[in-house]
Amino acid sequence: AQSVTQLDSQVPVFEEAPVELRCNYSSSVSVYLFWYVQYPNQGLQLLLKYLSGSTLVKGINGFEAEFNKSQTSFHLRKPSVHISDTAEYFCAVRDNYGQNFVFGPGTRLSVLP
């Protein structure tokens, strides 16, 4: 079975500053990795995903994430955040043979003016 840890439940950051949201996972098999964003009172929207190939993955809205197999991590980064990035961010994993997605508890990013 897989599990996902997002150590930071809340991350406040000033506008135009860089941000990193951490995600660690555990699994006994190969996995696919995802980051989703949830704006207030909305459903989730895919930011980016890692299936295979380059470990640095670029997504929408200027976000990127790096897959580190040895550290079982998939941290999300953005070099300069905007007020509009204020949202909750979820890391998720899926094993590469099933359809059971496992989500982390989420990190609430607050961008301050």
Next chain:
Amino acid sequence: NAGVTQTPKFRILKIGQSMTLQCAQDMNHNYMYWYRQDPGMGLKLIYYSVGAGITDKGEVPNGYNVSRSTTEYFPLRLELAAPSQTSVYFCASTRVGTDTQYFGPGTRLTVL
């Protein structure tokens, strides 16, 4: 395309009542999912379906039932509502081979 739609948006139930949460998608996706979201807990998978007539349990299936008679619809049934089922419910769908889940706007359910 409307994408993934869910009805109702809000509902209050009394303990022991039953209801069906509706989910529909117009993208001809094979895979569909039901999640519940509780504060600080992320999303938990309740049931999923890989095609019409095929469903399987997720992490937290107790107290729920699903059916999938067509590709488009994937209703979630609560037979005897309990306060522990107070949550926000999300339906999602995926096209085979893409791994991108498309989520509906959610149904906020309160059981009193």
